Amino acid sequence: MDAIRFDGVHKAFRRAGIDFVALEKVDLAIAPQEFVAIVGPSGCGKTTCLRMAAGFEFPTSGEVTVDGRIVTAPGPDRAVVFQQFALFPWKTVFENIELGLRNKGVPKAERGDRVAEAIALMNLQGYETAFPHQLSGGMQQRVAIARAYVLDPDVLLMDEPFGALDAQTRVVMQEELVRLARRNPRTVLFITHSVEEAVYLADRVAVMTRRPGRIKEVINVKPVRVAEHWDDHARIEDVMDLESFVHLRTRIWKSLRDEKGSQDR
Amino acid sequence: MIARRSIVGLGTIMVLVGCWYVLTSATGLVSPGRFPSPQDAWESAWQVTVTGYANGRLHEHILHSLKLIALGFLVAAGTGVPLGLLMGWSRRADAIISPIFLLIRPIPPLAWIPLAILWLGLGDAAKIMVIWFAAFVPSVINSYTGVRTIECYVVEAASMLGTPRWRFVLEVLVPAASPMIFTGLRLSLQASWTTLVAAELVGALYGLGRILNVAQQDIYPGMILVGMICVAILGWATTRLLAHAESLALPWLRTAEA
Ligand SMILES: Nc1ncnc2c1ncn2[C@@H]1O[C@H](COP(=O)(O)OP(=O)(O)OP(=O)(O)O)[C@@H](O)[C@H]1O
Numbered sequence: 001m002d003a004i005r006f007d008g009v010h011k012a013f014r015r016a017g018i019d020f021v022a023l024e025k026v027d028l029a030i031a032p033q034e035f036v037a038i039v040g041p042s043g044c045g046k047t048t049c050l051r052m053a054a055g056f057e058f059p060t061s062g063e064v065t066v067d068g069r070i071v072t073a074p075g076p077d078r079a080v081v082f083q084q085f086a087l088f089p090w091k092t093v094f095e096n097i098e099l100g101l102r103n104k105g106v107p108k109a110e111r112g113d114r115v116a117e118a119i120a121l122m123n124l125q126g127y128e129t130a131f132p133h134q135l136s137g138g139m140q141q142r143v144a145i146a147r148a149y150v151l152d153p154d155v156l157l158m159d160e161p162f163g164a165l166d167a168q169t170r171v172v173m174q175e176e177l178v179r180l181a182r183r184n185p186r187t188v189l190f191i192t193h194s195v196e197e198a199v200y201l202a203d204r205v206a207v208m209t210r211r212p213g214r215i216k217e218v219i220n221v222k223p224v225r226v227a228e229h230w231d232d233h234a235r236i237e238d239v240m241d242l243e244s245f246v247h248l249r250t251r252i253w254k255s256l257r258d259e260k261g262s263q264d265r
Numbered sequence: 266m267i268a269r270r271s272i273v274g275l276g277t278i279m280v281l282v283g284c285w286y287v288l289t290s291a292t293g294l295v296s297p298g299r300f301p302s303p304q305d306a307w308e309s310a311w312q313v314t315v316t317g318y319a320n321g322r323l324h325e326h327i328l329h330s331l332k333l334i335a336l337g338f339l340v341a342a343g344t345g346v347p348l349g350l351l352m353g354w355s356r357r358a359d360a361i362i363s364p365i366f367l368l369i370r371p372i373p374p375l376a377w378i379p380l381a382i383l384w385l386g387l388g389d390a391a392k393i394m395v396i397w398f399a400a401f402v403p404s405v406i407n408s409y410t411g412v413r414t415i416e417c418y419v420v421e422a423a424s425m426l427g428t429p430r431w432r433f434v435l436e437v438l439v440p441a442a443s444p445m446i447f448t449g450l451r452l453s454l455q456a457s458w459t460t461l462v463a464a465e466l467v468g469a470l471y472g473l474g475r476i477l478n479v480a481q482q483d484i485y486p487g488m489i490l491v492g493m494i495c496v497a498i499l500g501w502a503t504t505r506l507l508a509h510a511e512s513l514a515l516p517w518l519r520t521a522e523a
């Protein structure tokens with residue numbers, strides 16, 4: 001059974017009395033423990049797709065299912081990393097990350113360990129008692145990622161989680177995420193504007209058309225990655241130098257560029 | 266910087282007191298029957314503090330007024346804030362309650378005084394009721410606005426994390442709305458003082474308003490001024506107290522300024 005399925009999903013928002021079509025017949029199936037990245041022009045409906053899988057938004061027609069059940073509400077089985085972080089400003093870094101575990105009823109001692117682990121993973125040591133506004137944008141984003149990761153959810157929904165990071169931190173986080181994803185695979189729906197990031201991280205990359213969004217094509221990266229032993233390289237730049245990587249990246253980039261181009265006309 | 270400011274402020278006050286002295290005692294430009302001299306004010310203060318005036322000594326009046334303020338304000342905040350939060354969160358509660366609100370709100374709180382005295386007499390209960398009516402409204406409205414302006418992402422994040430209802434109310438809804446809640450409480454406190462003094466002016470056995478009322482009947486400007494200054498000082502002190510409570514309750518905003 002697929003972990004996440006979009007079946008003929010159509011989404012219209014009503015704005016000022018007019019139906020505004022954001023998504024038009026989106027079909028996509030994500031297998032359990034598969035890492036799928038979505039790339040597409042701005043405003044094509046990537047966030048809308050992710051929000052429907054999370055249970056914040058519902059299709060106008062069609063179905064979104066997670067583990068075979070139609071999504072009706074948000075829940076901690078599907079942890080979300082929001083494009084706007086969405087941290088709780090009145091909670092410290094520790095409390096922000098801890099809340100999900102408290103809600104699950106995890107005992108206090110274990111919570112402390114798991115939060116500390118997530119904080120270490122995201123390189124936030126020393127900021128446990130800081131409030132979000134005392135952190136840089138990149139650090140806030142890391143807290144948001146830690147808050148999702150600490151739940152150890154079956155499904156991770158990440159909306160441009162590295163968007164606010166500086167180039168160095170971003171690379172570190174990407175390498176870290178690859179290590180995690182390969183060692184401890186989860187079903188991941190990952191939205192990004194960076195084709196390189198998508199190719200480096202994902203098993204498959206879905207390219208969306210410009211609005212109204214559809215899935216234009218899905219490129220299978222994993223067979224190439226496995227055949228060419230990308231994961232033997234610890235550093236992202238070494239992978240990005242490989243001919244097989246460049247080839248895939250260029251192919252996706254061209255596909256995406258056709259969409260961006262058509263927006264200008 | 267702060268020390269410098271307070272020195273300047275102190276200077277302003279001393280100049281004002283100097284002018285006061287010159288206009289009253291020194292030159293007699295303002296007649297003592299209209300406005301007391303510093304000497305008169307001092308003697309009035311001494312009298313009310315030591316021998317007493319209008320049924321009691323100053324600290325008795327002050328304690329009485331403070332007690333009514335505390336009770337009225339707490340009752341108003343204790344009912345107004347939860348009601349505002351409820352109306353902000355639940356469209357249904359909003360739909361049911363706002364019409365009542367729209368009807369009652371245009372009535373100035375002071376217009377309730379006669380009815381309150383008729384129902385509850387000249388005692389404390391009537392005053393607490395009037396303070397409640399006056400202080401209730403700002404608490405409701407600002408708590409309501411506080412909930413309405415919560416960013417939807419914060420609510421979504423809480424539901425994504427599986428936050429149960431009561432924890433959501435206590436740890437997400439209330440803190441998110443709390444800056445506005447405190448704005449409402451500040452306005453409520455001001456309204457409490459305004460109404461208390463007015464209510465005590467109309468009829469009371471003790472209290473600062475009672476001092477003002479008796480002094481007016483006795484044509485005693487010195488005592489009127491003492492009463493006014495006491496109200497000003499207490500109003501300022503309770504406002505400071507609330508501001509202190511706010512900074513303790515909202516530590517994440519405190520660090521934003523530091
Ligand atoms: N709640 C809403 N009400 C009305 N229109 C909406 C709403 N949410 C999204 N839209 C519209 O739907 C379209 C898709 O939005 P969405 O946020 O999914 O785009 P996106 O692909 O994530 O863009 P970006 O890459 O810039 O984040 C946009 O044109 C947006 O204006």
Ligand SMILES: [Mg+2]
Pocket residue numbers: 046047048083159
């Ligand atoms: Mg988006």
